[in-house]
Amino acid sequence: MALIELSGIKKTYFLGEISVEALRGISLSIEAGEFVAVMGPSGSGKSTLMNILGCLDTPTEGVYLLDGSDVSRLNRDELAVIRNRHIGFVFQGFNLLPRTSALENVELPMLYKGLPRQERKRRAAEALKRVGLGGREHHQPHQLSGGQQQRVAIARALVNESPLILADEPTGNLDSRTSVEIMEFLTELNRTAGITIVLVTHEPDIARFSRRVIMVRDGLVVSDRHPDEGGMHA
Amino acid sequence: MIAFGEILHVSLRSLRANKMRSALTALGIVIGVAAVVAMFAIGTGASRNVEAQLASMGTNLLVVRSGSTTSGGLRMGYGAAPTLTFADAEAIVKECPAVGKAAPTASGSVQVVYGNSNWSTRAEGTTPPMLDIRNWTIGSGRSFNNSEVRSAAKVCLLGQTVADNLFGNEDPIGKVVRVKKIPMVVVGVLGKKGTNAMGQDQDDTLIIPITTAQKRVFGSRFQGRVSSILVQAADANSIQAAIDQIDALLSERHRVRSEEEKDFTVMNLAELMEAAAQSTKTLSFLLAAVASISLLVGGIGIMNIMLVSVTERTREIGIRMAVGARTPDILLQFLSEAVILSVLGGVTGILLGAAVSFLIGHFAGWPTVISPLSIALAFGFSALVGIFFGYYPASKAAALDPIEALRYE
Numbered sequence: 293m294a295l296i297e298l299s300g301i302k303k304t305y306f307l308g309e310i311s312v313e314a315l316r317g318i319s320l321s322i323e324a325g326e327f328v329a330v331m332g333p334s335g336s337g338k339s340t341l342m343n344i345l346g347c348l349d350t351p352t353e354g355v356y357l358l359d360g361s362d363v364s365r366l367n368r369d370e371l372a373v374i375r376n377r378h379i380g381f382v383f384q385g386f387n388l389l390p391r392t393s394a395l396e397n398v399e400l401p402m403l404y405k406g407l408p409r410q411e412r413k414r415r416a417a418e419a420l421k422r423v424g425l426g427g428r429e430h431h432q433p434h435q436l437s438g439g440q441q442q443r444v445a446i447a448r449a450l451v452n453e454s455p456l457i458l459a460d461e462p463t464g465n466l467d468s469r470t471s472v473e474i475m476e477f478l479t480e481l482n483r484t485a486g487i488t489i490v491l492v493t494h495e496p497d498i499a500r501f502s503r504r505v506i507m508v509r510d511g512l513v514v515s516d517r518h519p520d521e522g523g524m525h526a
Numbered sequence: 527m528i529a530f531g532e533i534l535h536v537s538l539r540s541l542r543a544n545k546m547r548s549a550l551t552a553l554g555i556v557i558g559v560a561a562v563v564a565m566f567a568i569g570t571g572a573s574r575n576v577e578a579q580l581a582s583m584g585t586n587l588l589v590v591r592s593g594s595t596t597s598g599g600l601r602m603g604y605g606a607a608p609t610l611t612f613a614d615a616e617a618i619v620k621e622c623p624a625v626g627k628a629a630p631t632a633s634g635s636v637q638v639v640y641g642n643s644n645w646s647t648r649a650e651g652t653t654p655p656m657l658d659i660r661n662w663t664i665g666s667g668r669s670f671n672n673s674e675v676r677s678a679a680k681v682c683l684l685g686q687t688v689a690d691n692l693f694g695n696e697d698p699i700g701k702v703v704r705v706k707k708i709p710m711v712v713v714g715v716l717g718k719k720g721t722n723a724m725g726q727d728q729d730d731t732l733i734i735p736i737t738t739a740q741k742r743v744f745g746s747r748f749q750g751r752v753s754s755i756l757v758q759a760a761d762a763n764s765i766q767a768a769i770d771q772i773d774a775l776l777s778e779r780h781r782v783r784s785e786e787e788k789d790f791t792v793m794n795l796a797e798l799m800e801a802a803a804q805s806t807k808t809l810s811f812l813l814a815a816v817a818s819i820s821l822l823v824g825g826i827g828i829m830n831i832m833l834v835s836v837t838e839r840t841r842e843i844g845i846r847m848a849v850g851a852r853t854p855d856i857l858l859q860f861l862s863e864a865v866i867l868s869v870l871g872g873v874t875g876i877l878l879g880a881a882v883s884f885l886i887g888h889f890a891g892w893p894t895v896i897s898p899l900s901i902a903l904a905f906g907f908s909a910l911v912g913i914f915f916g917y918y919p920a921s922k923a924a925a926l927d928p929i930e931a932l933r934y935e
Binding site: 343346348349368369372373375376377381383387388389390391392400401403404405406409448452 | 844
């Protein structure tokens with residue numbers, strides 16, 4: 293069974309009298325262990341798609357099965373539980389809590405999972421070691437470089453053992469050398485830990501790290517292919 | 527929802543991250559609570575004081591005074607020309623069923639001499655029931671008796687202040703003092719009473735038999751008359767009846783015709799004192815009400831800062847929601863921040879208020895009483911202020927859309 297199963301997903305925004313169709317019927321499935329890039333120009337609906345994939349929002353129509361369960365009709369607190377248990381986020385702007393140590397930032401998802409403090413500390417320290425930041429547990433975000441901050445964010449995405457990482461322009465704020473480092477690290481996670489990664493980017497160089505590229509335009513999937521195979525998928 | 531202890535921990539952490547702002551926010555509550563506690567302490571102290579004075583004056587008290595008289599076209603004040611007599615006092619007790627006790631008084635100021643010491647005080651000529659009516663106790667020695675009143679005996683009772691000033695550590699009982707040059711034997715010393723509502727020292731007094739006062743001390747002034755008659759009604763419910771009965775009795779005895787101005791007045795002292803006590807109470811409630819306005823302003827300050835804080839921390843809220851915080855998690859985090867601020871402010875305010883009322887009591891000499899009730903009220907009220915004014919910002923925070931919040935710059 294696929295990890296992500298979207299069928300006929302539509303999202304319409306109502307702004308007063310005008311309604312805007314951001315997604316006009318998207319169906320796709322992503323298997324566990326895939327590394328997928330979602331590309332598309334701005335206004336294509338890729339952000340809306342990411343919000344729905346990330347359970348930050350629900351579709352107006354259609355069904356979203358995540359790990360076999362329907363999450364398309366859940367309320368906001370039920371969605372919060374799904375995000376907490378199943379999805380790790382990596383954002384362009386890192387989105388770490390300011391004036392808060394790396395360790396406590398990584399602890400955050402476990403706090404809302406209700407894990408005891410000792411276990412949180414231990415697992416957060418392990419996750420930081422895993423992303424190569426052992427010894428920097430007590431640094432605050434402003435004391436870390438951009439690449440290091442993004443590693444803290446990746447540690448935070450990993451720490452609840454979520455099967456899925458959603459990375460929204462994860463290298464958008466990084467120089468090219470650091471970008472490569474981060475992308476190599478994500479690739480490594482995908483290969484060794486089997487974590488499914490869905491990446492949103494508009495940089496073809498970055499999309500190349502993935503093994504499948506989904507192009508979105510005007511709220512529809514216009515192409516879905518595996519670059520290393522060069523073939524097209526329906 | 528995560529454990530409450532964890533939420534408190536998170537809230538405390540973010541308050542610590544903004545120490546200066548947290549302290550300034552709490553300051554409004556500190557001042558409000560301190561003002562309420564101090565005002566309550568002053569108010570309670572003042573009304574306890576009035577109550578104590580009320581008790582020391584005696585209960586159910588009426589005073590009959592000689593009325594104003596007209597002499598050669600000049601209207602004189604009350605009691606200027608005494609019209610009441612010792613017999614009036616005896617008649618009041620005998621013929622008015624609503625009256626418990628009555629005692630005539632004739633007083634004036636005198637110089638008292640003992641050995642090399644002398645002291646100016648007020649001498650009050652009266653009869654033994656006066657001591658009961660006014661709640662006087664005998665500190666040492668004895669009171670004078672009715673036969674000493676009949677014989678105009680040269681005996682006196684000293685107030686504590688007079689005894690201290692004339693005798694120091696010496697025992698006054700049995701000693702002879704000279705009151706306006708008349709030698710008198712000190713038979714007793716009165717128990718201490720302290721100051722009255724007007725701030726006068728009630729212990730600065732000398733009590734002698736009414737007859738002694740009339741015949742020997744103030745001879746020319748009273749000529750067998752008394753300046754006032756102190757009356758105690760039989761009980762609290764018969765005060766009005768006593769007034770009416772005394773009025774009727776004295777009108778008859780003094781042959782006052784109905785159209786004439788009466789030559790006496792009956793005053794309800796208990797009523798006057800109770801009015802004073804009531805106005806003290808009203809004043810202290812007014813003070814506390816004004817003080818609680820500042821507590822309200824402090825609460826609005828908390829709401830204001832919390833609203834700013836929610837806006838400023840929109841992205842933080844978005845991050846927390848993205849990683850799995852539910853609505854009640856966010857709501858309780860911000861609510862407990864507000865409550866912690868107001869409760870810490872409340873505790874500090876209680877300490878500050880207690881210190882202020884102690885200082886006021888110490889330096890201004892006002893009696894202040896910090897009641898546990900006022901502390902409990904101030905504490906409870908500040909927690910309520912935190913919940914009330916923290917709820918709106920917290921619910922705003924909890925209702926944020928995670929997508930918008932994450933995108934917030």
